[in-house]
Amino acid sequence: MIPxxxxxxxxxxxxxxxxxPDPDALVTGPVVIDSREVAHGSLFAAFAGERADGHxxxxxxxxxxxxAVLATRPVGVPAVVVDDVTRALGALxxxxxxxxxxxxxxxxxxxxxxxxxDLIAQLLERLGPTVWxxxxxxxxxxxxxxxxxxEEGTRHLxxxxxxxxxxxxxxxxxxxxxxxxxxxxxxxxxxxxxGGREQIALAKxxxxxxxxxxxxxxxxxxxGDGGGVAVLNADDPFVRAMSERTRARVLLFGEAQNAHxxxxxxxxxxxxxxxxxxxxxxxxxxxxxxxxxxxxxxxxLAAAAVAHELGMPAGDIATALSAAGSLSRWRMEVTxxxxxxxxxxxxxxxxxxxxxAALRALAAMGRGRRTWAVLGEMAELGDESLAEHDAVGxxxxxxxxxxxxxxxxQEAVWLDMGAKNExxxxxxxxxxxxxxxxVELLRSELRPGDVVLVKASRSxxxxxxxxxxxxxxxxxxxxxxxxx
Ligand SMILES: Nc1ncnc2c1ncn2[C@@H]1O[C@H](COP(=O)(O)OP(=O)(O)O)[C@@H](O)[C@H]1O
Ligand SMILES: [Mg+2]
Numbered sequence: 001m002i003p004x005x006x007x008x009x010x011x012x013x014x015x016x017x018x019x020x021p022d023p024d025a026l027v028t029g030p031v032v033i034d035s036r037e038v039a040h041g042s043l044f045a046a047f048a049g050e051r052a053d054g055h056x057x058x059x060x061x062x063x064x065x066x067x068a069v070l071a072t073r074p075v076g077v078p079a080v081v082v083d084d085v086t087r088a089l090g091a092l093x094x095x096x097x098x099x100x101x102x103x104x105x106x107x108x109x110x111x112x113x114x115x116x117x118d119l120i121a122q123l124l125e126r127l128g129p130t131v132w133x134x135x136x137x138x139x140x141x142x143x144x145x146x147x148x149x150x151e152e153g154t155r156h157l158x159x160x161x162x163x164x165x166x167x168x169x170x171x172x173x174x175x176x177x178x179x180x181x182x183x184x185x186x187x188x189x190x191x192x193x194x195g196g197r198e199q200i201a202l203a204k205x206x207x208x209x210x211x212x213x214x215x216x217x218x219x220x221x222x223x224g225d226g227g228g229v230a231v232l233n234a235d236d237p238f239v240r241a242m243s244e245r246t247r248a249r250v251l252l253f254g255e256a257q258n259a260h261x262x263x264x265x266x267x268x269x270x271x272x273x274x275x276x277x278x279x280x281x282x283x284x285x286x287x288x289x290x291x292x293x294x295x296x297x298x299x300x301l302a303a304a305a306v307a308h309e310l311g312m313p314a315g316d317i318a319t320a321l322s323a324a325g326s327l328s329r330w331r332m333e334v335t336x337x338x339x340x341x342x343x344x345x346x347x348x349x350x351x352x353x354x355x356x357a358a359l360r361a362l363a364a365m366g367r368g369r370r371t372w373a374v375l376g377e378m379a380e381l382g383d384e385s386l387a388e389h390d391a392v393g394x395x396x397x398x399x400x401x402x403x404x405x406x407x408x409x410q411e412a413v414w415l416d417m418g419a420k421n422e423x424x425x426x427x428x429x430x431x432x433x434x435x436x437x438x439v440e441l442l443r444s445e446l447r448p449g450d451v452v453l454v455k456a457s458r459s460x461x462x463x464x465x466x467x468x469x470x471x472x473x474x475x476x477x478x479x480x481x482x483x484x
Contacts, residue, residue: 093144109184128155173210285318376456393418
């Protein structure tokens with residue numbers, strides 16, 4: 001982070017200095033919430049979690065090199081004591097962003113935030129030093145922690161913003177006010193929790209409400225006129241309608257004819273990778289992505305729109321999109337096994353839109369091969385749950401997937417029934433009770449050349465299946481990634 005003295009920090013967060021011998025001592029290192037990640041010069045933010053209380057690790061954090069602790073009570077080592085550590089992190093983030101004057105690009109949507117954020121980061125890095133959200137750390141803790149990674153010279157800050165309800169995104173935009181705001185889609189992720197698609201649109205649209213006005217006389221020319229820019233998905237009616245909720249200039253992306261940044265001649269290669277011609281207001285270029293699944297076309301266009309806005313020529317954007325890889329795990333992560341089995345691990349999360357996209361990618365990748373869809377519950381769909389699971393089961397049949405393995409409880413039964421009711425499927429669709437049973441089945445039935453897609457909501461933990469079929473993976477830190 002930018003160097004700040006403990007006195008400065010106490011002033012910014014409106015906190016009390018406690019056990020601080022030298023108020024001029026400088027925090028220079030990363031701000032962390034896990035004492036094991038403390039580096040020399042760190043600030044350790046203590047949170048009380050369900051199992052452990054960070055305050056108990058204050059001393060070891062300081063011994064490991066932390067300059068001080070951000071805490072809610074004195075801890076016997078140098079600390080800045082506040083009422084609310086989350087709010088204090090937010091205040092520090094805001095201070096940092098204001099001091100640095102970094103371009104903040106924020107994005108939200110129901111599905112594809114992390115994938116798109118990783119694409120934007122890989123494009124903007126080519127323009128200058130860029131800091132972005134690691135993994136999915138998109139909530140009221142993860143977002144400020146990311147912003148605090150910015151340093152003198154950081155030109156772009158690319159931030160994923162998640163929400164579990166109305167008001168959450170507004171809060172995040174107050175911490176790191178964006179100049180460019182991207183809304184990807186309004187889907188059904190967590191629709192039960194939000195209480196309907198209109199509510200999701202209301203929540204996600206808070207991002208564009210927070211943008212500054214368009215620059216006076218701004219003509220929409222690329223290069224950044226300093227005013228606010230709302231980058232909106234022209235193909236999603238809920239997102240498009242957000243044009244009415246912003247004072248910023250609107251830049252539309254999508255396959256719609258009147259989008260400013262468009263994809264033409266979209267197709268999936270035989271390996272399931274999208275290929276298209278990118279059209280921007282200033283030129284065009286051919287893209288063949290390294291990522292899998294047609295849903296990445298929309299994500300790529302959103303990223304292209306941001307890069308265009310920041311002055312990148314279309315040809316360069318196309319080159320960068322074609323080179324961009326996957327930075328976050330378990331999102332259509334493809335592993336080729338030595339025996340010729342291909343495992344597609346998309347177990348990070350699932351909702352109806354992303355499951356359909358993944359199934360279509362599986363179908364493209366599996367041309368001439370045996371394909372397996374190992375699917376589990378898509379969580380939090382409320383009243384739509386039965387219909388959505390049934391529809392996905394049916395789609396698997398229509399796409400000619402060779403085998404469906406539905407894993408888990410009632411929702412998996414609906415998947416299985418949908419498949420069985422759709423066609424002549426009998427043996428092709430099976431229901432198993434848990435991940436272990438799925439692994440057992442696959443181990444005995446997989447043959448060289450098969451392609452296996454593994455996908456379900458996070459809570460189902462189907463990465464265990466993908467891991468068992470490939471190699472043990474690692475868990476991503478989840479504490480700061482609780483929102484969608
Ligand atoms: N534009 C999109 N539309 C639908 N599904 C998508 C899209 N982009 C990614 N996905 C899928 O959604 C899931 C979550 O992707 P991710 O990029 O982590 O999104 P988020 O951060 O919004 O949760 C993955 O399974 C991915 O394959
Ligand atoms: Mg995410």
